[in-house]
Amino acid sequence: MPELPEVETVRRGLAPVLVGAKLIRVEQRRPDLRFPFPADFIARLQGQRIEALDRRAKYLLMRLSSGETLLMHLGMSGRFLIETADDSGKNPQKPGYFYQNTDLSVKHEHVVFHTEEGHRIGYVDPRRFGFMDLIPQDGCDEAPWLRDLGVEPLSNHFDAVVLQRVLAGSKAPLKSALLDQKRIAGLGNIYVCEALHRAGLSPLRVAGTLSGTSAKARQRSDALALAIRTVLQEAVAAGGSSLKDFAAADGSLGYFQHAFRVYDQEGAACPVQGCSGVVERQVQAGRSTFYCARCQT
DNA sequence: CTCACATCCTGGATGC
DNA sequence: TGCATCCAGGATGTGA
Numbered sequence: 272m273p274e275l276p277e278v279e280t281v282r283r284g285l286a287p288v289l290v291g292a293k294l295i296r297v298e299q300r301r302p303d304l305r306f307p308f309p310a311d312f313i314a315r316l317q318g319q320r321i322e323a324l325d326r327r328a329k330y331l332l333m334r335l336s337s338g339e340t341l342l343m344h345l346g347m348s349g350r351f352l353i354e355t356a357d358d359s360g361k362n363p364q365k366p367g368y369f370y371q372n373t374d375l376s377v378k379h380e381h382v383v384f385h386t387e388e389g390h391r392i393g394y395v396d397p398r399r400f401g402f403m404d405l406i407p408q409d410g411c412d413e414a415p416w417l418r419d420l421g422v423e424p425l426s427n428h429f430d431a432v433v434l435q436r437v438l439a440g441s442k443a444p445l446k447s448a449l450l451d452q453k454r455i456a457g458l459g460n461i462y463v464c465e466a467l468h469r470a471g472l473s474p475l476r477v478a479g480t481l482s483g484t485s486a487k488a489r490q491r492s493d494a495l496a497l498a499i500r501t502v503l504q505e506a507v508a509a510g511g512s513s514l515k516d517f518a519a520a521d522g523s524l525g526y527f528q529h530a531f532r533v534y535d536q537e538g539a540a541c542p543v544q545g546c547s548g549v550v551e552r553q554v555q556a557g558r559s560t561f562y563c564a565r566c567q568t
Numbered sequence: 569c570t571c572a573c574a575t576c577c578t579g580g581a582t583g584c
Numbered sequence: 585t586g587c588a589t590c591c592a593g594g595a596t597g598t599g600a
Contacts, residue, residue: 273593305576305595329594347593348578375579398577400594443571452595459593512593556572559591 273345275424275457276506278329280525281351285392286324288353289333292386293320300381305346305402315339315405316384328420328456332411340408342416346400352376352393420456424499425507429455431489431496438492439482446474447556455499461512461534462502464561468533468543469498473567474553474560505530533561541566 297316299308309315320336333341343349375397382394382403394401406414421437422429437454438445448454449463458466467474472481472495481492506512511525532542533550541548541563548565 277593344594346577346595379578396577397579398592398594400577441570447571450594461593557574558594 273329273347273349274459274462274506274511275326275329276462276503276509276527277511277525278331278345278457279326279507280511281345282324282326282331285331285351285353288388288390288392289321289324289384289386291321292388292390294318294384295387296385298383298385300383304381304396304399305344306404308403309405312403312405316341327417328423328452329459330416334408338408339405340411342404342406342414343394344401344403344416346396346398346402348398349394349396349401352380352395354391354393355389419453421452421454422456424455424457425503429496429500431492434496434499435482435488435492438478441478443478444474444555445472445476445478445481446560448478449499450556450558457503458499460558461531462499462506464534465502465532466495466498468562468567469502470495471543471566471568473564474555474562476568533563536561 294316295318297313299313302308315337316335319339321333322336323332323334325332325334329344331343331345333343335341376393376395379397379399380393380395381399384390384392384394386392394403404414404416406416411417422433434455438448441448441454443451446463446467449458449466450460464474470491472491481488481495506527509525509527509530512528512531513525536550537552539550541550543563543566546563546566548563550561550563553560553562
């Protein structure tokens with residue numbers, strides 16, 4: 272579930288259950304995910320009260336009463352499964368929640384949080400590209416995971432001028448530059464493709480061409496900054512995107528995938544009014560890029 | 569420094 | 585049905 276809108280959706284789903292709750296028991300089912308769990312992981316969590324649940328880029332940050340922060344990254348396939356004490360598995364699904372205890376979610380449930388309030392929150396991650404760490408709350412922006420992250424695209428600190436600055440001098444393809452978390456934090460493959468299409472910009476264009484003082488560069492960076500904000504806002508409002516993997520097990524109700532204009536739409540007509548192009552797929556830096564070569568220039 | 573690429577891991581879809 | 589192959593939302597470390 273891993274781009275910014277999906278992580279934000281998870282945060283909003285978990286917050287009502289976790290914020291203010293006390294962790295009375297934590298289970299750790301294996302020594303590592305993508306990386307080893309930190310030393311004394313269980314002991315540093317059990318007994319802590321959760322004071323807040325924040326998000327930075329694609330990271331979830333659980334603020335603990337001990338003064339530490341539990342940092343969690345969902346990788347490609349990480350998700351949370353929430354059950355309440357009186358939940359016999361028949362409760363209706365709620366946005367951002369994953370209820371069904373399928374074989375897959377049991378087999379790949381690596382961490383379980385039990386709260387004093389009677390909730391059981393399982394972390395399920397088949398591919399184990401996710402990870403967890405404990406970092407100090409004071410100066411947590413200086414933690415290695417967060418230190419080099421770029422601007423938060425939904426914050427007030429992001430606009431066309433900032434976009435021009437972070438792309439200045441880059442000879443990388445625009446698509447690759449936007450995926451670079453050091454420049455803008457939180458974009459992934461889907462929303463980069465979608466934002467570029469909305470802005471009418473080619474993923475193959477040299478990123479640095481959006482910088483500079485020409486009217487064209489200004490116009491392009493304006494369009495892209497707006498497209499990035501808009502697509503992320505719409506996706507967050509839709510509860511993120513639920514993709515086809517683990518379809519039977521996936522209890523997510525995010526529905527932004529129905530609003531994709533180019534992502535995973537190879538061969539479809541370009542949805543731009545008056546454009547006669549067809550959505551193409553091209554591999555860039557080892558990953559699929561979807562775009563319309565006619566209206567994205 | 570910047571960029572392209574392989575790599576970690578598992579499961580699903582597709583093709584023979 | 586079985587098996588091989590390819591693909592997937594991410595990010596890091598390497599080597600050029």
